[in-house]
Amino acid sequence: MTTLTTAPAPATPTPPSVELFDLRKVFGGTMAVDGVSLTVEQGEFLTLLGPSGCGKTTTLRLIAGLEQPTSGEVKIHGKSMVGRPAFKRPVNTVFQNYALFPHLDLLENVAFGLRMAGIARDERHARARDALAMVRLAGYEHRRTHELSGGEQQRAALARALVNRPTVLLLDEPLGALDLRLRKEMQLELKGLNRQVGITFIYVTHDQEEAIVMSDRIAVMLRGRILQVAPPMDIYRRPASRFVAEFVGETNVLAGAARATESGWAQVQLAGLGSLRGRLAESLDGEAAASVSFRPEWVSIGPVEAREAESAGAMSNGRLNRVIGSVVQMLFQGPDVVYHVMLPGGHVLRARRPIEAAESDSTRLGDQVALSFPVEETMVLVR
Amino acid sequence: MRASSAAVWALGLATLLFIYAPITLVIIYSFTADQTMTYPVKGWSVSWYEAVLANEPLHESFRNSVIVASISISVALLLGIPAALALDRFDFPGKGLLERLLVLPFVLPGMVLGVAMLALFNLAGIKLSLITVIVVHSTLLLSVVILQMGVGLKRWDRRLEQAASDLGANEWQVFWHVLLPNLRSVVIGAVLLGLTFSLDEVTRTFFVTGVDNTLPMHIFSMARQRISPEINAVASLLFGTSLLAFLIATRVGRHRVAER
Numbered sequence: 016m017t018t019l020t021t022a023p024a025p026a027t028p029t030p031p032s033v034e035l036f037d038l039r040k041v042f043g044g045t046m047a048v049d050g051v052s053l054t055v056e057q058g059e060f061l062t063l064l065g066p067s068g069c070g071k072t073t074t075l076r077l078i079a080g081l082e083q084p085t086s087g088e089v090k091i092h093g094k095s096m097v098g099r100p101a102f103k104r105p106v107n108t109v110f111q112n113y114a115l116f117p118h119l120d121l122l123e124n125v126a127f128g129l130r131m132a133g134i135a136r137d138e139r140h141a142r143a144r145d146a147l148a149m150v151r152l153a154g155y156e157h158r159r160t161h162e163l164s165g166g167e168q169q170r171a172a173l174a175r176a177l178v179n180r181p182t183v184l185l186l187d188e189p190l191g192a193l194d195l196r197l198r199k200e201m202q203l204e205l206k207g208l209n210r211q212v213g214i215t216f217i218y219v220t221h222d223q224e225e226a227i228v229m230s231d232r233i234a235v236m237l238r239g240r241i242l243q244v245a246p247p248m249d250i251y252r253r254p255a256s257r258f259v260a261e262f263v264g265e266t267n268v269l270a271g272a273a274r275a276t277e278s279g280w281a282q283v284q285l286a287g288l289g290s291l292r293g294r295l296a297e298s299l300d301g302e303a304a305a306s307v308s309f310r311p312e313w314v315s316i317g318p319v320e321a322r323e324a325e326s327a328g329a330m331s332n333g334r335l336n337r338v339i340g341s342v343v344q345m346l347f348q349g350p351d352v353v354y355h356v357m358l359p360g361g362h363v364l365r366a367r368r369p370i371e372a373a374e375s376d377s378t379r380l381g382d383q384v385a386l387s388f389p390v391e392e393t394m395v396l397v398r
Numbered sequence: 399m400r401a402s403s404a405a406v407w408a409l410g411l412a413t414l415l416f417i418y419a420p421i422t423l424v425i426i427y428s429f430t431a432d433q434t435m436t437y438p439v440k441g442w443s444v445s446w447y448e449a450v451l452a453n454e455p456l457h458e459s460f461r462n463s464v465i466v467a468s469i470s471i472s473v474a475l476l477l478g479i480p481a482a483l484a485l486d487r488f489d490f491p492g493k494g495l496l497e498r499l500l501v502l503p504f505v506l507p508g509m510v511l512g513v514a515m516l517a518l519f520n521l522a523g524i525k526l527s528l529i530t531v532i533v534v535h536s537t538l539l540l541s542v543v544i545l546q547m548g549v550g551l552k553r554w555d556r557r558l559e560q561a562a563s564d565l566g567a568n569e570w571q572v573f574w575h576v577l578l579p580n581l582r583s584v585v586i587g588a589v590l591l592g593l594t595f596s597l598d599e600v601t602r603t604f605f606v607t608g609v610d611n612t613l614p615m616h617i618f619s620m621a622r623q624r625i626s627p628e629i630n631a632v633a634s635l636l637f638g639t640s641l642l643a644f645l646i647a648t649r650v651g652r653h654r655v656a657e658r
Contacts, residue, residue, distance in 0.1 A: 081560050101563045102571075114561035118579040128565035131575075179565065 030093030032057045032183055032215035033078060038087035040073050040239075047073040048084070049239030055183075060209045060216045062226040065236035066262070071219045072111075074236070075185050078217065080104045092182060102131075106183040107176035111191055113168045115160040121147065121171055122156040128179040146178035147171075149208075166197045177208075183215045190225065202228050223263045227251065235259045251310075255296045256398040260308040267314070267364045273305035273395050281395040282331075283307050287360055288338070292331040293393030306396045309336075313392040314366035316342075316354055316378055319385045336393055338386045340364065342378060354378070356386055421637060428630035435627060446631040456632065459616035462528060466612055467596035470535035471543075471589055477536075478543030479585075483573075485544070486551040504541035508601030511537075516605040526608035534602050539592040546591065550584030590647045594640065 033055040040048040048070040055061045063071035076082040078089055080101035089096040096104060107128065115124050122143050123130075129139035147153055150170035155163070163171060169189055176184055186205070190198045206229045209216045220226055226233045227247040234244040235258075243255040254260035257268060271285040275295065283305055284290045291307050299305075319339055330337055343363065344355035352373035354366045366386055378384060431441035450456060485497055503511055515534050519526060554577070562576040563569075578585070600614045607615055613636075621629055 079564055081564065100568075101560070102566045102568050106564075108561070108564045110557065110561055110564075112557060114555075114557045116558060116561075116576060116580075118576075118582075127562070127567075127575075131562075131566040131571055175565070 029057065030090070031055060032059065032092065033217065034090040034093075035074070035078070036088040036090070038074065038077055038089065039085045040070075040077060040082060041085045042073075046239050048077065051087075051236075051239070051241055053234060053241060053244065055215055055217060058209075058213045058215055060206065060218065060229055060231045062218045062220060062230040062233045063236055064220060064223060064226040064233050064263070066221055069236040070239040071221075071236050072187055075108070075187055075217060075219050078183070079106055079108050079185050081108075105181055106185055107179050107181040108185040108187065109169075109172045109176050109189045111187045111189065113172040113189075115163075115168060115171055115175070117160055120157045120159055121152065121163070124160065124171060125175045125178050127175065132179070142178055143174075146174040149177070150174045165192050166201070169193060169201065173205075173208075177212065177214070181214065183217060186216060186218045188220055189218075190220075190222075198225070205229060227263070233263075235262065252392065253294070253296070254308065254394055254396065257306045257308065257396045258398075260306075260394060260396060264310065265365070265367075266308045266310055269307045269362065269364075271305060271307060272302055273299060273397065274302045275299040280390075281305070283395055288358060289330050291336045291338075291393060292333070292390045293336070293395040294391070295395050295397075297397060299395075299397060303397050308394045308396055309388045309392055311353065311365040311367035312351075314364070314386050314388045316356075316366050316368065316376065317385050317387060319383050331390060334390060335387045336390055338364065340384065340386065342380055342382050342384055345378075345380060354384075356384060424630045425634045425637070427627055428634040430627050430630075432627070435625070435630075446627045447635075449628045450631045450635070453628070455611075456613075456616060456620075459611045459613045462610050463597055463613035466528060466531050466535055467593050469532050470539050470596050471592045473532070473536040474539035474543045474592055475585070475589070478540050478588075479547055481540075482544045482547035482551060485548065500544050501541045503537045504545065508599075509605075512602040512605030515602070519606065526606055528608070528610050530606040530608065531603055531610075531612060534606050535596045535599060538595060538599065538602065542592045542595060543588045546584055546588035547581070550581045554581065587647055590643050594643060597636075 031054045033053075035051050035053040038048055038051040039046065051070070051074055053061075063074055065071050073082060077084050078091075078096075080096060080099060080103075083098075091105060116127065119127065122140060125146050126139040126143035129142060134142075144153070144156065147155060150173050152167060152170055152174065155167070155171075160168065160171070169192075172189065189205075190201050193201060202225055205216070205218075209229075218226075218229065227250075230247055232244055232246050233250050235242045235250065237258055243250060243259050245253070250259060250263050254263065254266075260266045261268065269283075269285055269288075269291070271283040271290070273281040273283045273295075275281050275298075276292075279295055280292065281295045281299060282290050282292055285307070293307055293309075338356075338358060340356040340358045342354055343357045344353075346353040346355070347370075348367075350370055351367045352370055354368070356364050356366060358364065364386060426439065427435045428446055429442050429444065430436075430439050431443040431445065432439070481500065485493065485500075512534070515530070516526075519530050524530060558576055558580070559572050562572045567575060598614055599612075600618060603612055603615055611619070617629060617632055620626075620632075
């Protein structure tokens with residue numbers, strides 16, 4: 016895995032919060048988790064992001080001890096968790112369906128872990144009250160779980176996990192059942208809580224926006240493997256593969272043949288469209304089939320210059336890539352206008368302009384335009 | 399349309415009458431002042447209830463029945479709950495067969511089981527006593543408990559067990575603090591049903607009773623000697639108790655529905 020921001024190995028003797036070594040899990044012949052290795056630092060907010068069935072929840076359950084790996088190892092604070100059941104691990108989980116106990120009131124739900132740990136009644140109730148107050152559920156102590164709204168249940172599940180002061184908190188799509196507004200609110204709260212309590216958060220979601228907003232680092236997963244681990248900004252601007260580029264955010268992709276030029280850069284020949292220049296996601300020897308990916312918000316729209324009108328359509332001048340096409344669609348999307356521009360080969364690219372920039376230009380439907388975007392923000396993806 | 403709906407009503411009423419008229423008669427005649435059941439009732443008294451209160455052999459049979467029922471249901475719970483859990487959780491060769499074998503005593507004609515048990519006790523040289531009755535009742539109630547628990551466990555959300563274990567509960571604590579409290583109504587239902595079966599069981603009991611009679615066996619022998627209104631009084635008391643148990647059972651059931 017080549018990323019721009021792999022943290023250097025810490026010189027301090029304190030072990031990382033969670034380490035996964037070549038973790039594999041087979042369910043009835045299918046490899047749910049296929050060789051996952053990962054290091055999560057103390058206090059970090061790491062998100063496992065991927066489509067459903069990518070193995071992210073299984074990975075989380077392997078850390079929790081709710082599943083045992085087929086092979087590989089989980090270490091928590093440097094200690095091997097091999098053969099150690101869930102109830103003996105210093106982690107707690109917020110489940111997707113919350114899994115609150117229907118036979119207990121909210122206070123007893125939150126105090127459950129402390130009760131199992133043999134903490135005296137008065138102390139565990141006091142701590143459970145504090146935990147409820149922290150998630151703004153003070154006064155709800157004697158409610159039954161079915162009397163709570165989705166958001167309240169979510170916060171209750173969070174309190175029930177955090178009250179045990181776990182060293183690692185595992186969250187399995189905890190916001191999935193909430194409506195958009197509440198979800199955005201809870202995203203910020205969770206992020207704040209992570210900073211405030213200093214507990215390592217490992218968060219599972221299929222929602223890339225959620226992952227970007229909250230995470231210190233994102234691990235993008237597909238078919239049981241981790242494709243890329245990096246901070247959200249790097250995942251977004253420097254995706255290492257076409258899947259990551261397309262899964263996280265919106266992007267334009269053109270296929271072609273890449274040839275490495277100087278170190279870290281490549282020239283990509285597009286079929287019948289000329290060539291573009293971009294950053295290589297990984298080192299490349301000679302030529303290879305590749306995708307060129309660039310985000311619509313980096314693409315600006317301008318008039319076609321006279322000397323360009325005769326050319327093949329795509330070119331680069333070292334700093335900017337330029338592509339010629341005609342505007343087939345203009346969509347007003349709140350703060351932005353999105354232009355759909357068709358290339359001679361029939362491929363449609365998108366350019367996203369802020370509304371104030373779009374207002375001042377006179378582009379009309381059907382116009383021939385030149386799209387330009389920086390080579391710095393153009394990724395050449397071999398995978 | 400109207401005529402047919404009237405016919406349905408009539409049929410329904412006739413059915414209810416068919417079921418409940420004898421019970422009503424039993425209750426009415428338990429209060430008769432007469433020595434026999436004659437129509438019309440000549441006078442009212444509670445003397446037959448006083449006779450019941452004074453009938454020492456009847457009391458003893460009742461005590462025997464309570465002993466048999468409570469030990470049998472305890473044995474059935476102790477064996478049946480783990481068995482139901484094992485059948486719910488694990489796959490092993492012969493599981494389907496075992497499942498059927500465990501509920502067979504419930505389906506098998508009582509007389510077959512009674513004869514078989516009697517033969518077994520004879521072969522083993524075990525003297526018939528309340529203990530043999532308890533053994534027979536336990537097998538029957540074991541089926542009841544396994545069947546009831548099986549239904550309850552099928553509806554049970556095992557993710558709650560995982561949540562508990564994630565919160566530090568070991569297997570025993572998960573069972574005791576999460577599974578059992580949530581299936582409380584199922585257990586209570588099984589107990590009430592089991593007690594009803596045991597307190598009322600005659601066919602199997604008949605073959606394995608020694609000198610000590612259970613309540614239904616004693617009533618049976620009383621009835622063979624003479625149909626006296628005293629039997630009506632006993633029957634009325636039993637009916638009242640059963641009704642109470644039934645009401646408690648449905649109350650518990652309704653509570654469960656409300657929780658869901």
